[in-house]
Each structure stands twice: as C-alpha cells, then as structure tokens.
Amino acid sequence: MNTTILLFLLQDGITNGAVYALLGLALVLVFAVTRVILIPQGEFVTYGALSYAMLATGQVPGTVRLAVAMGFVAFALDLYAARKALHLRKIARSAALNIVFPIALFIATTRLAGPTTPIAVNIALALLIVAAIGVFLYRIAFQPIAHTSVLVLLIASVGCHLALQGLGLVFFGAEGLRGPALSKASVPAGPLVFTGQSLAVYGLTIAFIVGLWLFFGFTKMGKALRATAVNRLGARLVGIRTTLSGQIAFLLASVIGAISGILIVPITTLYYDTGFLIGLKGFIAAIIGGLVSYPLTAVAAILVGTVEAFSSFYASNFKEVIVFTLILPVLVLRSLAAPAVEEEKD
C-alpha cells in the first residue's frame, strides 16, 4: 500500500468523521434532553447546505417560506394551549418568536439574496432559517407528545423526516447542488494538501465540542438541560420548563446540522435526500458512543469516517454495507460488556 494513498484516505476519513461527530453530538444531545431519536437531523443538514448553496446563486430558498408557515402553526398551537387563560405577555412572547421572527427572516432573505451577497451573510441566513425550522419542529411535532414513549416519539420523528425530505424535493429539486468553499486557502503538508475548507471542518468541530462542554458544565441553562435529561419531573419541580429545554436542544441540533451541511456542501454534491444517509452515519457514531458519551461519540465518528474512506477506495461497491455492518461488532462488544443488572424504566 502506498503511504500517500493511506494518508490521503486518512485525511478524507477524518474530515468526513468530523462532520459525523458533529451530527452524533447533536443526536446524543437531543436524545438525552427530549428522548427523541432525531431522524430528521439529516434534513437539517440538507436544508442548511442547500439553502446556503441556493443563496450563493442569488436565489431565495423555499425553506424560508417553510419557516414562516411552521411559525404560524406553532403560534396557533400556543394560542390553543393557552386558550383557558390568555396572558398577554405569553401571547406577545409567542408571537415574537413564531410570527415576527420568521417574517423578519423572510424579508431579510428576500432583500439580501443576490449573486453578490457576501458568503458570511448567506451562511447566517441559512443558519437562521434552519434554526427556526428546528425550534418550530419541536413545538409542532414533539411538544404535544413529549410525555409518550420513546417508540412513539421515534415514529413521529420518522414522520417528520418523511415530510421534511419530501419538502426538500419541492424546495431544491432533484438535481444536486454544490456550494462555494468558505475559504480558498490551502496549506501543503508533505504529500497532502489541507484546504481551508477541511481546516474549517476540523476547527468548527473542535470549537463545538469545547463549546458544548463549557455550556453543559458551567452555565445555568446548560446545567438545566442536563438536569432535564437526568430527571424530567425533578427539573419541572425546580421550575425548569421542559418545553424550553426541548426547544434549546432542537435549536442546537438544527444549528449543528446546518453547519455540518454548509461545511460539506463545498466538498461533495448534496441532493435533497442525501442528508438521511449522512445523519445515519452520525447515528452509528452515536450508538457506538452509547447515546450518552460525547467524547466516545466523537472518536467513533472519526472511526466511521475512516472506515468509509478506506472501503470506498478498496471496495467501493460495498462501502455502505461495510459502514453499516461496522455496527455489528460494536454491538457484540456492548452486549458482552453489558451489566448483569439493568433496571428498566419507562
């Protein structure tokens, strides 16, 4: 085997793995706080990536209309939930989040979109759009059934995935898109060349991991999110709104998803349905990490990315088979190491 190829594959694997790590972290986060296994995570990726790519060509992506529509539904649900006691302040707050914000975003997007819009503005718009969709998605689809079983939440999650993926086709069409690179710089290192894009991938992944660690370890809201994950009733009894925790978790997940998308869309062509597979690879990392451990998830994601890179080189036909069956040995190890006593809660 050629060392250059080896290094090249490794580099490729680590770049992909870093993205899977971000997605895996988001999945772990959402699951811990809300018990939702977030299948639509993949749609956050495609929505972020393709909205960014469309903005880069000067078009207004359909996702911003979706954000407005979902905002209206969310507002209607808030009104319905508060029908017995209409507190003006609560309604005003809900209107600000669900009506004013998406409409402002819509206006900003239509005004700002153009072939000469700076990359930073496009990124900001794409992130805001996906963040809004993420928060509204929690409000509409999950908040009303937050008390049900993991299975019901999972099925609802799949329903959301189907609807969002279908909408993705409407918004972006069946053609794949690519976005402009964040940076044209490149740094040669021996036989390899690190592009600005791949350095951005590494940098942002590390920044997010450190950021999440600081957020959960040292901020009041971060601790409140952890508390919700540990004991929902306990959290409510000290006045932490589980709906707020859920919205924050979805906000973080959608932003992480969108950023992942924006990071990879300059490297690979994305289609409206690519997100599902990318999200699933994040899953594999999350499962290997046991859905609880952030560092283990990150390491597992790098492993998944590397295996994928190597198998696409040596057995490209069976790349997906290999990546997805990678989970089996891990599951075997997990079941061998599984503790003898495991109290099941529901």
Add this chain to the structure above:
Amino acid sequence: MSALLTVSDVHISYGKVEAVRGVSLDVADNEIVTIIGANGAGKTTLLNAIMGVFPLKGRTSFAGTDMAPLDIEDRVAAGLSLVPEHRELFGTMNVEDNLELGAFRISKATAAASLERVYTLFPRLKERRKQLAGTLSGGEQQMLAMGRALMGAPKLLMLDEPSLGLAPIIVADIFRIVGELRAAGVSVLLVEQNAQAALKIADRAYVMELGEFVLSGSAKEIASNSRVAASYLGFQHEGESAI
C-alpha cells in the same frame, strides 16, 4: 391568619378510577398542616395535583391567585414547592449543582443567600457538596431534596412522606428541621404515614381515607381521637381493636 393555599372540592381521576373525591383544605401563613392516612388513600395524588403534576377538577388558589391556568413551572415561580415522594434528585450531578438548580427561577444574589441558609439548616450537605447526589445515603438525599426545594425561597413547602425508608433516628432529625421552617417564614403541608411524628409538629391535621377527608382539626384533637389512634397510630396502642 390569611389563607396561603386554598383547595376546595377537588376531584382527581386516573382514567375511570377517582382517586381523590371532593377534598377541601387550606393552609395559612406560618402554619404546619399535615395530611395523614394509609398509603393509597390519595395523599400523594393530592399533593402532586396541587403542584400541577396531574390535572384536577375543582378550585385551587395560592396567595390569592387562581392556580388553574398555571403549570408546574409557574407554580414554582409563585412560591409553591414540592418535595416529592421519590425525591427526584439529579442523581448524576453533585450536591451543589442540585442546590443551584433549585434556585433556577430566582436571581443570583438571592440564590447565594438561599445557599447559605440551606447549608446552615443542613450542615451535612455542605460537607458533601461535591459528592454526586445519587451516591448519598437515604437520609442525606431527603435533606438534599428539601434543601433544593428551599433554594427557590418558597412560601409553602409541600413534603411527601419525608420519613419514607429512613431510620427512625434520622426521621427525628428531619422532623425537627421541618418544625424549624416555620421560624424561617415557610409554611408546610406535610403528607405522612408516620402519623405520630407528623401530629407532634403540626398545627392542624386532616385524615384521609380512600380519597376523602374523614376528619380534620387541630393536631392535638386528631392525635387524641380514638379512631385515629386505632387505625393510624396502630401498634402503639396495643389491645385496641381496629375499625
């Protein structure tokens, strides 16, 4: 004394089973009120419903405001606090984090003062402040649960079976502290199976059976009622026949 908590004609159902039927009670400022009765009588259900954990039918008001539209989190903010039967601590977080989260709804400055007060009340918690809540002993967990509830500076603290599963010797300690809360300006609504201990510190008491209040009055009257003695103080009065 003005009524802090008023509950009138409350019904609570699980599906088709009505667990609480037409119960009314009130708690005044600076008062310790206890509800005694066997497990399954509906005491825990009633406390949880007052807190907003389950829905109820009937009127409840706290410090003069109707509680119907408020959810749990709003009731916490209004100054109502519940220490639930299973304590519901954040087991994988340390004692101090648990206490800090207890002050989630109040300002940082007030929280610091609250923390001092809780540590004075429960010096054991201060010793263990970096220990994970899940590794504390039963008695310490109960103290932490009470401490966490007090961190939010509640006007009314509702305690659900604080003595459950604790050594009689620790129970005595917990009840002593509950008695001291009055001096700190906190009213207490105490649900207990350990009727003897509860009646000792309470001002007034309600006796609950099968979802209804069958007796109420001053703690002294209730303690001397022969029916209560036979049914709830049980083995303490040997030789008496049960009802």
Add this chain to the structure above:
Amino acid sequence: MQRLPLVIFAALMAVIPLIPGIPPFWIVLLDNIGLASLVAMGLVLLTGVGGLTSFGQAAFCGFGAYTTAVLTTAYGVSPWLTLPASLLVSGIAAVLLGIVTVRLSGHYLPLGTIAWGIGLFYLFSKLEFLGRNDGISGIPPLSIGSFRMLSPDTIYYAIWIGVLLAAILTMNLLDSRTGRAIRALRRGHIAAEAFGVQTPRAKLLVFIYAAVLAGLSGWFYAHLQRAANPTPFGAQAGIEYLFIAVVGGAGYVWGAVLGAGVVIVLKEVLQSYLPYIFGGQSQLETIVFGILLVLLLQLAPSGVWPWLMARLSIKPASKKPDTSLKLETRERAAATSETLLHIEKARKQFGGVTAVNDVSFDVNAREIVALIGPNGAGKSTTFNLITGVLTATSGKIFVRGKEVENAPPQEVVKLGVSRTFQHVKLVPDMTVLENVAIGAHLRGSSGAVTSMFRFDRAEEAKLLAEAARQIARVGLTDQIDQLAGSLSLGQQRIVEIARALCVDPMLLLLDEPAAGLRHMEKQRLAALLRQLRDGGMSVLLVEHDMGFVMDLADRIVVLDFGTKIAEGTPASIKTNPDVIKAYLGAAA
C-alpha cells in the same frame, strides 16, 4: 379471542372478491394489506408485546423473497418447496442477527436494527447472484395442480389464509405459558427471571418468530409480483412496517391488520388524489403522509385498535380456572432443625462503595426472619445476592446446604427461593391471574410450538388453577380478572406475594410487603405469613414498620451501612444499644 368474530371476519374476507363488479384494483390493495399485516403481526409480538423495536423487518422479507426467487429461477425448484426454505433462511438470519441484537436493551436495539437493515439492503443491491439493483424476475406463480395463481385475485386467498393462520397461531402463543413470559419482557427482565424465565431465549424466540412471519410475507410477495428487487426491502419499508404496527396499536394482533389497512389505503388515496388537488407535484404524498402520521400519533398515541375497542367498549372475556386441578408440590421439612439459607460473609461492592459488608446470617426452616435497617443499608442488595440478581464480590451463600455459586436467578428459584420486589414489578396490562401465573412458570414445560397449536391446554389449566388458588389464599379473588395496573399499590404488593407463592417456595423473600397497607390489612398479612410458616415455609422479609416486624418475626437481623450490627429476638433487638443508636433512636 372469541371464535365468532374471527369466523365472521374470515367469511367476510372470503366473500369480498366474489362481489360482482368489485374493482380488481381493490383486490391488489387487499393483497398488499395482507402482506403488510403478516410483517406487522410479527412486529406486534416483537415490539408491542416484547418491547423490542425493530426497523429491520423489511430485510427479513427480503430473505424470504430472494430465497424463493433464486431457488425457483436458478434451480427450478417448485414454489411450494421453497416455502420452508424461505422461512428457514429468514429464521437463520434472525438467529444470527438476533444473537447479536436482542441482548441490547433500550434504544440500542432499534438503532442497531436500522443500521443492519440498511446494510442488508445495500447487500441485496450489490450481490451478483441476486441480480444487483435490477433484482430477479420471471419467478413462477404459485399453483395447485393446473390452477396457476397468476392474478392478484387468485393469490388473494392464499395470502389471507396465511394471515388468518398467523393471527390464530400468534394469539394462541400469547395466551400461554410462553406467551406470558414474552409479555413480561417489556417490564424488564428482573421479575421474569426471578420466576425462571430465560429472558434472552424468550427475546430470541420472538425475534425469530417475527422474522419468519416477515419471511412468509416476502415469499408471498415474490410470487405475487413474480419478481424481486431490493427497493421494497430497504430502510424506508422497514420504517413503514413499524408505522403500521404503531398506528394499528402495537400491542394487538388485530391492530396489525387494521394498521396495515389504514396505512396502505391512506397511502393509496394520497397517491391517487393529491395530484388532482395540487397538480403533479412530486413526492407530495410523502409529505402529507408524514404530517398525517405525526397528527395521528398526537390524537391516538396508543394506536387505532385500542382506541376503537374503547369506543365499542369491548372487554376480553374473563377466565374461570377449575381449581380442582393440582400441580405437584415440594416436600417440606417437618421441624425447624434444617438450615434453609446460610449466608457466610457475603460482600458486595459497587465501584468504591461497599453495599454489603461481610454479612452472615441463617434462616431456618419454619422461621420468619426480618431484615431491618435504614434505606441504603444493603437490605435489597442482600436480597439480590441471595436471589442471584447480583453476584457477590466475595463470600458464600448456601440454600439447603447447596452452595449457590453465583447462580443466575433462574437457577436460584428452582431451589425453592421466591421473592417479591420493593418496587412492584407486575405487568400492568396483564390481569392479576396472568401475572400470578408467571410465578408457576417453572412448574410447566410447554414451549412455543406446543402452545401455538394448543397442545398445552391440560397443563395450562393446571397452571391457571394454581394461580387462582394462590390468589384466593391472599384474599384477592374478587380482583382476579382486573388488570394488575388498576389495583392500588398495596394490593399490587399482595399480588406479588401470590405470584411468589406460585413457585411453591421453601423460602419466601418479601421486600417491604406491608408498605402501603392499612393497619387491618397488615394484620391480615401477618396472619397469612404465620399460617405459611406453620405450613412449613420460611420467610425472610425487609420491613420498616417496626410494630409489624416486632410482632411477627421470630428473629431480626439489623443492617447499617452494609454491616450487620445486631441479630436476635425482637425483645433483644428493641433494647440493643447499638440498634437504638444507629437505627431506632430514642423514640422506640
């Protein structure tokens, strides 16, 4: 399941294709509903009843379909002969994947199934001999003699006979000794194992059963379509089958059929009418389908079938066991000389914490021993060491002179040690009778196949009779047909005692049996325990009510911080200065 509705349903399904003028397209839909019902029925057992969520069932359909496709086209084997082969291949695949996956608890399992479901889909679409993405075509139709089932309305009967048979066999299985073991899985394995259920084996069994049903569906599919390609066996299809089960009501056999009907008709309607309303917008049906699904779950989170049954207020018929039937019982010691349980320096450490610290004590035949001490003193841990739920770090435990060397709970219960739990572990949606009958699990031997074909009835009657007798003994006969979850916590504890008595135990371990009981009920419980002792049984109990304990126990062992601090008669314990200092306080 009552016979009459079943016969009516069968008759109805038989008549539908004969209705004059019925659009052939409807028959195709019904064929598809039948195929999906089979897979969903497996999922009902696996997910709804057994609590194991699988997204990978479509892959098992693939095994069934490809097996017959390869055998009939490449080797010219007759379609009927490939049926056992298809079922076998699906079953073997299930064994291999099951051994790996079913041991995973909680959320690993569904995620794991998504992963191998997708892996297998890609495998189907890449393998040369399965025709890669194009698949295999030219599969011969099913035929009986010269009658060839070429059209959807001829294979219709074969499919629906398959569905009805599968439904009957599945219901028979659920209503049996093995069925109870499966139904107990969802509530965690500890309670089931305490009565001798081999939970990994039970899980693997339902996994294989579900896979074989999916394989059957795949086999029908291949002969209906006369072709097989990877698409219907991918992740999307796997997800859809799970939908069907959840929409129908994941715990109900007929929910699978209803769910298949609802979902398939809904999809069809969306596909054919949406374009008329909104123009030819692509994938619109997926969007609406997804949204409707989320909406449906918000309205009826437990599924359509239970919702419908509640509307029609249909209740399952009650069972009246014939209590004259008897099971064999153990021989009992006549005197108290025998040492039943001997614990020698048992020690249990969790990480750095010593939960049980070199504790030794005995329980003799015909004796009631109480274990007291504050919460966290190691009482429940001691119970778990005795019953094999936990393995001791060091020390020895003997039951009737035989050392229990880290035997699993299923072995300990065979020695005649049964227990109740501090946190009640009943299956809330099973009746009191069914819950208690789990206690008699080891006193029967019927397996899954025997039960499916109803050859277990004589034994089943005896097991239920025993359960009914023990329920009468604890005084809950009036509640025998109620769901366990509808009883008060105090009564549920008593149901646990009845379940433990079904083991015909030598030693009964009771964890806080009197919690939640009123004074009168406590006295009744004490009387029952005395009566059991006089009948030759021993009792070891953990209890906080000192009045109850002092009155009842022959001997008391006091634990504090995992260490035994005293042992003796109630009178000596009451006055023991160490016990007063550590536990009782001045109040006693």
